[in-house]
Amino acid sequence: MTTAPEQPGSELSLTDPATYPRKVLFVAGAGRSGTSTMAGLMRIMGLHVPQPEVVADETNPKGFGEPRWVVDHHDRLLKEALVQVSDSRPEAWFETGRVATREHERIATAEWLESHFRVSTELVVKDPRLGWFIGLWRVAAVRTGATPVFATMLRPPAEVVGSKQTYYANRLGSAHLAASWLNMMLHTERGTRVGLDGGGVAAGGRVFVRYGDLLDDWVKTSMHVAETLQLQHVLHADSEQIREGHRFVDPGLRRMSQTLADLNLPKPLHELTASTWEELNKLADPGGDTPAVHEALDQLREAYVDLYEEAAAISRSSVVAAEQRLKRQRATAPAGRSAADRIPHGVRAAVPPSVRRWLRKVAGRERPAAG
Amino acid sequence: MSATGSGISNLEGHTDFDIVWPWTRPGGLRAGTTAVLRVKDEARSLPWVLPPLLRACDHVLVVDNGSTDGTPEVTAETAAKAGLADKLTQETYPFSVARAGAEHLAQPERSVHSLAYFYNWCFAQVRTRYSWKWDGDMVLTTEGEVSIADLGWQVASGVQSAQSIIRVPRHGLYLESDSKGYLDLGLRNAEEWGFPIGPDFVFTKAYEWEIRTTPDPVRSIGLPHGLCVELKYLDGDEFAHWTDPASFATSYRNKRKRREWTVYNALLEGTVVPGVHEITAPPGVHIVDFVTQEWLPRAPRPLEVGLPELAPGSPAQLALARREAGG
Numbered sequence: 001m002t003t004a005p006e007q008p009g010s011e012l013s014l015t016d017p018a019t020y021p022r023k024v025l026f027v028a029g030a031g032r033s034g035t036s037t038m039a040g041l042m043r044i045m046g047l048h049v050p051q052p053e054v055v056a057d058e059t060n061p062k063g064f065g066e067p068r069w070v071v072d073h074h075d076r077l078l079k080e081a082l083v084q085v086s087d088s089r090p091e092a093w094f095e096t097g098r099v100a101t102r103e104h105e106r107i108a109t110a111e112w113l114e115s116h117f118r119v120s121t122e123l124v125v126k127d128p129r130l131g132w133f134i135g136l137w138r139v140a141a142v143r144t145g146a147t148p149v150f151a152t153m154l155r156p157p158a159e160v161v162g163s164k165q166t167y168y169a170n171r172l173g174s175a176h177l178a179a180s181w182l183n184m185m186l187h188t189e190r191g192t193r194v195g196l197d198g199g200g201v202a203a204g205g206r207v208f209v210r211y212g213d214l215l216d217d218w219v220k221t222s223m224h225v226a227e228t229l230q231l232q233h234v235l236h237a238d239s240e241q242i243r244e245g246h247r248f249v250d251p252g253l254r255r256m257s258q259t260l261a262d263l264n265l266p267k268p269l270h271e272l273t274a275s276t277w278e279e280l281n282k283l284a285d286p287g288g289d290t291p292a293v294h295e296a297l298d299q300l301r302e303a304y305v306d307l308y309e310e311a312a313a314i315s316r317s318s319v320v321a322a323e324q325r326l327k328r329q330r331a332t333a334p335a336g337r338s339a340a341d342r343i344p345h346g347v348r349a350a351v352p353p354s355v356r357r358w359l360r361k362v363a364g365r366e367r368p369a370a371g
Numbered sequence: 372m373s374a375t376g377s378g379i380s381n382l383e384g385h386t387d388f389d390i391v392w393p394w395t396r397p398g399g400l401r402a403g404t405t406a407v408l409r410v411k412d413e414a415r416s417l418p419w420v421l422p423p424l425l426r427a428c429d430h431v432l433v434v435d436n437g438s439t440d441g442t443p444e445v446t447a448e449t450a451a452k453a454g455l456a457d458k459l460t461q462e463t464y465p466f467s468v469a470r471a472g473a474e475h476l477a478q479p480e481r482s483v484h485s486l487a488y489f490y491n492w493c494f495a496q497v498r499t500r501y502s503w504k505w506d507g508d509m510v511l512t513t514e515g516e517v518s519i520a521d522l523g524w525q526v527a528s529g530v531q532s533a534q535s536i537i538r539v540p541r542h543g544l545y546l547e548s549d550s551k552g553y554l555d556l557g558l559r560n561a562e563e564w565g566f567p568i569g570p571d572f573v574f575t576k577a578y579e580w581e582i583r584t585t586p587d588p589v590r591s592i593g594l595p596h597g598l599c600v601e602l603k604y605l606d607g608d609e610f611a612h613w614t615d616p617a618s619f620a621t622s623y624r625n626k627r628k629r630r631e632w633t634v635y636n637a638l639l640e641g642t643v644v645p646g647v648h649e650i651t652a653p654p655g656v657h658i659v660d661f662v663t664q665e666w667l668p669r670a671p672r673p674l675e676v677g678l679p680e681l682a683p684g685s686p687a688q689l690a691l692a693r694r695e696a697g698g
Contacts, residue, residue, distance in 0.1 A: 089529070090528040090529050091528055091529030091530075091531055091532055092528075093524075093525050093528040093532075094525045094526060094528050094529060094531075094532030094535075095532075097521055097522060097525035098525075098592055100521070101518065101522070101592060101593070101594050101595065102595075103595040103596075103672065103673055104673075106595060106672070107672045107673060110672065134521075135517065135518070135521035135525075138517050138521075139514050139517060139518065142513050142514050142517065142668050143514065143668060143669065143672065145669060187524075187528070190524045191521065191524070194427075194517055194520040194521055194524075195426065195516075195517060195520070197425075197426050197455060197458075298402070302402055305527075305528065305529065309529070309530060
């Protein structure tokens, strides 16, 4: 007879974090939106950032709060799906979603999460690429008996685009950056909505946080996050942790002050960006995460998909020209030599025929059978 | 059957049940997903089937076909209890539909009694661009629910993605009581359940049942095992919708039904065949909730599914295929 798999947790004790139910807070949102500040604050309040993490640099001197494994994992998955971090194609969501259905990726993600739940019952996972893999992480949480919860950071799109241009010397232009912001935010909102309707087992909740609110009054804002998502470590943080929070948050972090008009976007993109920001903002108000706002965002998402497809259809000649350029480059490039060809003949001859056959098989370069 | 023109008229002249292709209607289709359930006497299962499905999809359409056990009432009550009645639509299809097997084979495709016509009529009621063909006894696990929910909005993200088919594996869960069941992981079986709504994806006739047409090539995605169970009642008649259950023994295409027949009859005789897990829920938890919300989501991965002798390329299965081909 098969018995029940081991269940985590027992009676909740406010003074013993080991009894807190397993929970993982995923910090989502566009890069340069205050995701590092949110993850850093949650760490100070007692949530565990899985180690090792990405080291701080001049673009983020207080640290990223990003687990190294998560960044590498997402990088590899994005490459497999042929999706960029700032990808403005709506179709890219299906490509990353498809990768997330693969069993070996679900296993790897759940195993990594499980290993860190052995360190702490409440984790915080943040990476600007995370939005692409919300479904994969939700599955990993389900498999580890944890409740997934989401905090999405909101920052005016003009500031996000300006910050990216300043810090990353982005050469792709404001229209591309605004479009990828729209794509990320509209679909992240839809992705974190899964499980909210009707309260399924995996429905842990979500919260939207304005970066400005976090900088203005992080105490009030983080308590709202903790109460909405039932983050026990934050709810029971001690005085020293609160002092550390004040030392950590720098209200001067918000250095950008340009407006949407400064970006000189094409009119339809400007209007969509402005309307999307307006609707997303409503989600951050108390009681603002309502079906009416979801409906408005659904319409905006459809409008963005239509706008992108229209633009892609108009610019098809650019794609064809790029494909032709690549073909020509491949045709004129010198033929590559195989690894075996680069080994001197004398050395190759010393390898026994059976081993050579095996090596060819492993390399996928088997010779046809004689006869 | 092809999806030319604006629809299909049935042979019997029931004009109120003629099929109007939904993409030809004014306003066309909207974004989103609809799960379509064709049900007959599923009142027992629907309280487990509907809540996760209603949470995972934008819409659920339940088409009743001659139930006598209060299925429509249970459907409405379940959706209301879940707080998701706004996502539910109920329809009634009043004609008797041929049972799978010989009865189906004898029916003309455009008869209201044909499985293909019935399915086309059901899916013609859908107003979204993507659909899930669902059964009245299929229950999503927690992981299945979130997987289906995610794919539902992801397929709507572009023209290419919207033309994909999604395969969902399912496993038989044989219920002995409210606290005890038998989960069959002996057979690897994944069927195509997610389809776009459009002229390339309509139903037509196959030998034992209906089949959905697809363009060539078509993109197909498979979900992992352990996301969906199919409820079977050891005190019920699980094979009533077949003309002749004895036909399972001779057709290679019916390997799932044949396996179900074997497992079901063995369990009735008190035997648990290899590949079947006997599971007991903790006190106070229903076996279906326990299997779908705890046991399967937390089971070690990769899930051990499929006995070697039931694999498509195994000697036993190849011999069966040869016998069927007359070789």
